[in-house]
Amino acid sequence: MSATPIYGVMAEFDNPTALVHAAKAAYDAGYRQMDTYTPYPLEEAMEATGVHHNRVSLITLIGAMLGMIGGYSLEYWVSAINYPVNAGGKPFHSWPAFIPVTFECTVLGASLAAVFGMLILNGLPQPYHPVFNAPNFVRASKDRFFLCLEAQDPRFRLDEAKRFLQGFQPEDVTEVPY
Amino acid sequence: MEDVDQLPPKGVRPPIIGPGYNLGTLNDRIAGIVLTKHTPVFWFAVVGLAVMIFGMLNTAIAYLFAKGTGIWGINIPVGWGFAIVNFVWWVGIGHAGTLISAILLLFKQSWRTSINRFAEGMTIFAVMQAGLFPLIHTGRPWLAFYWLFPYPNSMGVWPQFRSPLIWDVFAVSTYFTVSFLFWGIGLIPDFATLRDSAKTLAVRRIYGMLAMGWRGSSRHWNRYETAYMLLAGLATPLVLSVHSVVSLDFAVSVIPGWHTTFFPPYFVAGAIYSGFAMVLILAIPFRYLYGMQDFITLRHLQNCGKLMLATGLIVAYAYGLEMFMGWYSHDKYELAMVHNRLHGPYSGYYWMLVICNIIIPQALWSNRVRSTPWMLFVLACVVNTGMWLERFVIVVMSLQRDFVPSSWGMYWFTKWDVMTFVGTMGFFTLLFFLFIRFMPAISITEMRVLLPQAKVKE
Numbered sequence: 001m002s003a004t005p006i007y008g009v010m011a012e013f014d015n016p017t018a019l020v021h022a023a024k025a026a027y028d029a030g031y032r033q034m035d036t037y038t039p040y041p042l043e044e045a046m047e048a049t050g051v052h053h054n055r056v057s058l059i060t061l062i063g064a065m066l067g068m069i070g071g072y073s074l075e076y077w078v079s080a081i082n083y084p085v086n087a088g089g090k091p092f093h094s095w096p097a098f099i100p101v102t103f104e105c106t107v108l109g110a111s112l113a114a115v116f117g118m119l120i121l122n123g124l125p126q127p128y129h130p131v132f133n134a135p136n137f138v139r140a141s142k143d144r145f146f147l148c149l150e151a152q153d154p155r156f157r158l159d160e161a162k163r164f165l166q167g168f169q170p171e172d173v174t175e176v177p178y
Numbered sequence: 179m180e181d182v183d184q185l186p187p188k189g190v191r192p193p194i195i196g197p198g199y200n201l202g203t204l205n206d207r208i209a210g211i212v213l214t215k216h217t218p219v220f221w222f223a224v225v226g227l228a229v230m231i232f233g234m235l236n237t238a239i240a241y242l243f244a245k246g247t248g249i250w251g252i253n254i255p256v257g258w259g260f261a262i263v264n265f266v267w268w269v270g271i272g273h274a275g276t277l278i279s280a281i282l283l284l285f286k287q288s289w290r291t292s293i294n295r296f297a298e299g300m301t302i303f304a305v306m307q308a309g310l311f312p313l314i315h316t317g318r319p320w321l322a323f324y325w326l327f328p329y330p331n332s333m334g335v336w337p338q339f340r341s342p343l344i345w346d347v348f349a350v351s352t353y354f355t356v357s358f359l360f361w362g363i364g365l366i367p368d369f370a371t372l373r374d375s376a377k378t379l380a381v382r383r384i385y386g387m388l389a390m391g392w393r394g395s396s397r398h399w400n401r402y403e404t405a406y407m408l409l410a411g412l413a414t415p416l417v418l419s420v421h422s423v424v425s426l427d428f429a430v431s432v433i434p435g436w437h438t439t440f441f442p443p444y445f446v447a448g449a450i451y452s453g454f455a456m457v458l459i460l461a462i463p464f465r466y467l468y469g470m471q472d473f474i475t476l477r478h479l480q481n482c483g484k485l486m487l488a489t490g491l492i493v494a495y496a497y498g499l500e501m502f503m504g505w506y507s508h509d510k511y512e513l514a515m516v517h518n519r520l521h522g523p524y525s526g527y528y529w530m531l532v533i534c535n536i537i538i539p540q541a542l543w544s545n546r547v548r549s550t551p552w553m554l555f556v557l558a559c560v561v562n563t564g565m566w567l568e569r570f571v572i573v574v575m576s577l578q579r580d581f582v583p584s585s586w587g588m589y590w591f592t593k594w595d596v597m598t599f600v601g602t603m604g605f606f607t608l609l610f611f612l613f614i615r616f617m618p619a620i621s622i623t624e625m626r627v628l629l630p631q632a633k634v635k636e
Contacts, residue, residue: 015631016632016633016634017634017635020634035395035396035397036395036396037393037394037395037396038394038396038399039201039367039371039394039623039626040367040623040624040626040627040632041399041400041402041403041627042396042399042634044634045396046396046397046399046400049396049397051396051397051400052400054397054400054401054404056401056404056405056408057404057408060405060408074328075339078328078336078337078339079336079338079339079340082334082336083334083335083336085338087338087340090340094340097339097340098339098340100342100345100348100349100419100423100426101339101344101345101348103415103419104345104348104349104352104416104419105348105352107352107356107412107415107416107419108352108355108356110408110412111355111356111359111360111409111412111413112355112359114359114405114408114409114412115359115362115363115405115409117405118363118401118402118404118405119390121401122395122397122398122401122402124366124390124391124392124398125387125390125391126390126391127391128391129391129393131393131395132393137393138374138375139374140374140393140394141367141370141371141373141374141375141392141394142201142202142205142371142374142375143200143201143202143205
């Protein structure tokens, strides 16, 4: 262990092809705790770092179900149990008239679940994160592509990781302090 | 006309993004509008004017709350005047934003990218204006909540869920919420860009808070993309449902001219028609004033023109069908309704609507018209006038003469009706100009994907 703990080693690339190449090689070399930082979603980088599935769809489905059941139950309880009003001789439980609101509640539940599920799984809002300490990281939201091998990976050795990343001719390789 | 709007040779379509951009210059160009220290003079002029008109709206509403809805022209038999006409008009305008951002995304229409952000903004601001009208139409909105929203109140009274008006409350409020979420998650990576490109600490802090610590990690992008696609998938049936439900406010009743089953698709087509017209009304001055012709190219304008033409023809078909159904039903009240439209006291509105919505927009068949921004702008204004007249015809002409001639009446709008309507246009313009000044009006993140440089080479 070094004196100052570090989060990882960051390599900076000026094009997505080099980034994906490096990320693939790192995965093949056995690194698992790593991440890429790109200014736009890069399918290939997700695959290279072993990111495939996520639980946003499942959470959205649960939100949709809750919205649907909640909306319909509310209408049933209000119209048939708590406050039955005879409107034009229609049955109190007039289910076809309850469908539009049920549909809207389904979409609302699903959308809220999709957005907030995504934010929670991503751990956002997060005011501080060590990768922002990397020099030049402001360009990760502009025109540079970053690969970070993280120190918590069991395979991580500082010098080795630096040397490994240097092999891909990045613009820069730096240590990311906490 | 600007040089940048030169048409390419025949048979070649204009590009969807001007040549010669890379990730850096694209960023500086779009973020520059927001991060510049020099706010353009026209911005102050427009916002100043919009604030004054917004003030007029506030005056009209304050007077309404003081006096009641009697200051408007509504009475029996026409109880739904300007308020409902304007409500339907504004909600309809919102629809093109969702169509562009959700439906065209699912169909992988990459040209949508540069217009989707401000079209979504347009949706949100238009729905805000729309929502205002039914609320103030109640006269005392603070007393209306218990029959609009289901919440346990001290009277033990609940909304009537069999009523299309309650469906409407749910449809419009869900539509607003989902549009806002869609817009919001699209903005997160762009806020991160603004945070990182900001030159002063205060600006960096503000956009930093809005970006919520976004750092572009592949794990985050993966979940983000899933959520974004799911929202698009959810917004698609939602947007079709919203104007369908709005149309049911009319169609579920037994009033001649309203009681028809084809209202939902007819209303949705009309909504998209007026929405694309509004997209053009906003996009053409925006690209000109901010020099964004490289991002909102002739291709975008042409495509909006084509979509206007297509939806306009659907609307024309619906007008024909209305007449046909009146005749085919052999119902004397329906026939009287048709006669009233063509020859009644408001027939001028009807014929103006036919001219604005059917006859003049046929000019869109010409490629030259579709490629000339000022002509498109004029056409879009004509179409939105026509769409407003259409709603006037639907709302007022059916109520004005129903079954019993003794209950017939006329509707005359007052200056307060006009002030409220014009006021919402000022409010809309104000919100829109604040938006283009403080948020990226073109999605920087999504534009990056269109650059050749952004692709991974094998």
